[in-house]
Amino acid sequence: MKPLFMVLPLFAVLTACGGGGGNDNPVVAASVFAGDDQRIIEKSEFTIEAKGSPTDGSFTWQRVSGPIIADFPLVGAQQTITAPDIKANSELLLRVSYQTIDGQLVSDDLLIEIESNNQLPQVIVTQTAPETLPSDYKDIITLSAASSIDPDENGQINSYNWQQIVGPTLAVDNNSNATISFSHPLLDTNTLITWLITVVDDEGGESNTQYSHTLNKTSEVIIANAGVDQSVVELDKVTLDATASETVTETFKCFWQQTAGTVVLDNQQQCITSFTAPATEAVNTHTFEVTVTDSKGRTAKDSVDIVVNSKALGLINDTGMSKCYNNTQEIACTSTDFPRQDASVGRDSGVGSHIEKVGRGEQAFDLTKLNQFADELLDSAANFSCIRDNVTGLIWEVKSPNTGTLPNTALREGQNHYTWYLTNEDGVQTGSSPGTPNSTCPSNSNCNLQVYVNAVNALDYCGGTNWRVPSYTELLTLLNYGKHGQSILLDENYFPNTPNSNLLADGLIYWTSQTAVDGTSLSQAYIFDMSDGNDLAYPKSNTAFVRLVRTAGATQ
Structure with missing residues (x-):
């Protein structure tokens, strides 16, 4: 580097007395030279030496930038330094400061170019599995290059690559891992397999080697x-x-x-x-x-x-669905994206193949018409009093035709509706609502469910006195969801005389006997809307339609 000079803010003092005179000790400007720039190899020793003027001053070396070197700053004109271990070519900038005995301070920079001297990695390959050789068909063979080393003191292997160059192509789990695994294939001859393994260290140094091994032929080809x-x-x-x-x-x-x-x-x-x-x-x-x-x-x-x-048909009706759907449209029932839909499993899927009905009905529904004494009628009968479900064994009430305007109607007309009020062996059930006489039904007592149940049982209707309000599950068995979009989800050939859906503000709703758990009041019970199949917890004090049911063969 070129020496740097500092002009001091001092002036030589000239005096002129008489014939004139001069200063015998003029101030000399200081300078320092850090030496010529150098090019060296990492981890090697090198010497730096600075020169200053005027002499007898002191030298201090400092690292300005570049790789870190221990023991800096250093004092003295000459220094012997060991170049640092680096991963890539680097520049080390040193600065020497020189202070003269009269207090002047000057500096100069020295650039040291350090070349990386990377030692290439050494590839080492071993077979780690199976433990006992030779391997057999379907044995998992594992080769490892994890023992490969980087001779550099602080070096490491950064990446691996396996490439098969000889032999039938083998399915390797991952050719970028330190280890690879593959299955011993079927072979009709002993077969040589050769791999080219390449490793790269953290300084970009790359080495490769070939590794060969033999896979023995298998007993079966x-x-x-x-x-x-x-x-x-x-x-x-x-x-x-x-x-x-x-x-x-x-x-x-x-x-x-x-x-x-x-x-x-x-x-x-x-x-x-x-x-x-x-x-x-x-x-x-x-x-x-x-x-x-x-x-x-x-x-x-x-x-x-x-x-x-055989199909597990069970004693419960299917949904009546004969088509399969995805989220938006009809699809083939064989679709694996939306499998095991109602149309492909259960009773409905067996209609016309191996389900033999006792009676008639839509899809897999099996219904028989009964007269007022519970005797079977022909399916063509126009007048019937009850319906027997041959799947569930339940007998259902068939409503009588509408004859008048509420409350001037017959006892079992479909348009009659009731509050939810039921009793059991413990008395009146919690949340029951008595209703009002001659309001929504032709009763001088009250228009509630228990009053209606008692009145029908008193008739020995269809040969039974065990009529009751259906449970949630029992009422659900009547719904044919394949009729979605129609006015009612019931087979009207067997369940005629449906009331007008506009008669009640909340739709074609029918009571179940099941109370909805709504906290401590238990003031709601479940209903089904027969026009769309939706269920709802409904206030017991409101009114809804009812279709009674009884169990065939139970105590009359």
């Missing part, structure tokens, strides 16, 4: 896989899939045969085929065998059992 055993329900679509079979050759074909049971496969010569599970009254097992043949004509076989169960 073709593995047939007919898939896992399945348990399905009659009428389900069943898929047989042998694509998980393995061969040494790239391609293979399949042929399916049934060895137990009798069904019709869609295609025997496809690796993926299907059939419809047959109707059954018991549990049946169907066994299928697949023959897998590779491109060299070698074969292997495997079988799968399909257990077909």
Whole structure:
């Protein structure tokens, strides 16, 4: 660096006395030179030496910028320093300050260019699994380069890359990890596998090596896989899939045969085929065998059992839905995105195939008309008093035709409506509301549910005296949601004389016997709107319609 000079704010004093005279000790401006810039290698020793004028001053070295070096600041014109360990080429800027004995202070900078001397990493590969060699078919083989080292004192390996360059392509879990794992494939000969492993250290230094190992041939060169055993329900679509079979050759074909049971496969010569599970009254097992043949004509076989169960129809009606939907529109019931909808499972899906009805009705609903003595009538009968549900066993009240204007109506007219008031063995149920006589029904007592139940039982109506208000679940069994969008979700061929939906402000609502838990008052009970199927907790003091029910065969 060029020396720097500082002009002091001092002046040589000249005196002129008589013939004149001069200063015998003029002030000399100070200067310092830090030496020539240097280029050195990391971790090597180098010497710096400064020169100052006038002599006999003191030198102080400081680090201005660049890599950190211990022991700075340093005092003295000459210094021997060890260059720091760096990850990339760097510049170290040093500054020397020189102070003369008369107090002048000057400085100069010295640039030291330090070159990184990165030692390349060393690649070390080992096989860590399986513990016992040679490996066998389906053994998980693990290779590791985690023992690779960076010779630099504070160096480390930053990345790994595995590339297979010899042998059949193997499915590796992740070729950027320190270790890789893959499964021993089917092989008809001992096979050499070679990998190119590249590691990169934290200074960008890159090294690679090749690693070879041998995979032994397997005892079988073709593995047939007919898939896992399945348990399905009659009428389900069943898929047989042998694509998980393995061969040494790239391609293979399949042929399916049934060895137990009798069904019709869609295609025997496809690796993926299907059939419809047959109707059954018991549990049946169907066994299928697949023959897998590779491109060299070698074969292997495997079988799968399909257990077909009868539908669990139960003693409850289905919803009446015959179509399947997604969030916005109708879809095929075979869609895997919206599976097991009502139209594809339960009683409705078996209509016309293996469900035999006692009576008639929409979808899987099975209803029989009864006369006033609970005797069965033909389905064509125009006059009937009750309906027997042949699925649930319940007998339902059929309302009489509307004859007048409230309260001048007949006892069982559909337009009559009541407050919720019921009794049990403990007395009047909590929250019951008595109602008003001759208001919404033709009763001189009160227009509430218990009064109506007592009046119907007194008639020995349809051969029974155990009529009651239906429970939530019982009333729900009458709803046919497949009629959504129509005026009523009931089969009106069996439940005629429906009241006008405008008669009550809240719709075509019917009481259940179930109180809604609304805190401590218990002042609400559940209703169903027969026009849309919605349920609601409804104040017991309000009025709603009712359709009584009784259990067939129970105490009369």
